[in-house]
Amino acid sequence: AQSVAQPEDQVNVAEGNPLTVKCTYSVSGNPYLFWYVQYPNRGLQFLLKYITGDNLVKGSYGFEAEFNKSQTSFHLKKPSALVSDSALYFCANKAAGNKLTFGGGTRVLVKP
Amino acid sequence: NAGVMQNPRHLVRRRGQEARLRCSPMKGHSHVYWYRQLPEEGLKFMVYLQKENIIDESGMPKERFSAEFPKEGPSILRIQQVVRGDSAAYFCASSRETGGNTEAFFGQGTRLTVV
Numbered sequence: 001a002q003s004v005a006q007p008e009d010q011v012n013v014a015e016g017n018p019l020t021v022k023c024t025y026s027v028s029g030n031p032y033l034f035w036y037v038q039y040p041n042r043g044l045q046f047l048l049k050y051i052t053g054d055n056l057v058k059g060s061y062g063f064e065a066e067f068n069k070s071q072t073s074f075h076l077k078k079p080s081a082l083v084s085d086s087a088l089y090f091c092a093n094k095a096a097g098n099k100l101t102f103g104g105g106t107r108v109l110v111k112p
Numbered sequence: 113n114a115g116v117m118q119n120p121r122h123l124v125r126r127r128g129q130e131a132r133l134r135c136s137p138m139k140g141h142s143h144v145y146w147y148r149q150l151p152e153e154g155l156k157f158m159v160y161l162q163k164e165n166i167i168d169e170s171g172m173p174k175e176r177f178s179a180e181f182p183k184e185g186p187s188i189l190r191i192q193q194v195v196r197g198d199s200a201a202y203f204c205a206s207s208r209e210t211g212g213n214t215e216a217f218f219g220q221g222t223r224l225t226v227v
Binding site: 034036041042043044045046049090098099100101102103104105 | 116118143145147153154155156157160167168171203205207214215216217218219220221223
């Protein structure tokens with residue numbers, strides 16, 4: 001069975017500080033991992049993906065994520081958070097059959 | 113190139129009525145996926161369709177829910193005899209291909225409220 005976990009419901013960070021949103025996965029076979037962001041009353045926007053290759057993946061809006069096979073993690077990071085980064089973030093794995101299994105989401109609040 | 117278009121954005125139905133949610137995929141995309149997001153929860157897969165075919169409906173409730181993606185026109189998610197528990201945001205996504213490295217693009221969702 002495929003599962004993705006986001007252990008933190010909410011992350012609070014001051015503007016300008018580093019932001020980390022945690023994600024761990026449990027999948028059979030190779031993981032295909034994605035991060036999406038959801039702003040209020042909007043759909044999900046793709047941030048980045050890990051398929052194979054370099055463990056550090058760079059994505060949109062200055063975000064990056066580090067794939068760690070030994071820890072089965074794929075944490076999302078941004079060196080310097082902006083107030084506009086406040087949103088709901090979802091980690092997901094693409095399983096066989098092309099469907100995404102999402103984590104429960106982490107709400108990020110960046111305070112000025 | 114317009115993104116994934118969903119309509120209506122908001123839909124209010126009384127218990128027992130039917131809800132029809134529409135999704136037009138991005139141009140050139142022939143794979144459509146429907147997800148449901150209950151309040152304060154993550155997205156749950158419902159169904160995966162390719163033109164005129166249902167590929168995977170393992171996430172669809174057994175009764176009252178159906179989906180189609182005809183040769184011409186948008187994909188439709190249909191909920192018959194809605195109940196309050198159907199209140200949720202329903203998101204459609206589309207992709208051009210099915211490979212593991214292909215990302216899906218999401219619409220803005222339809223927020224269904226059953227009163």
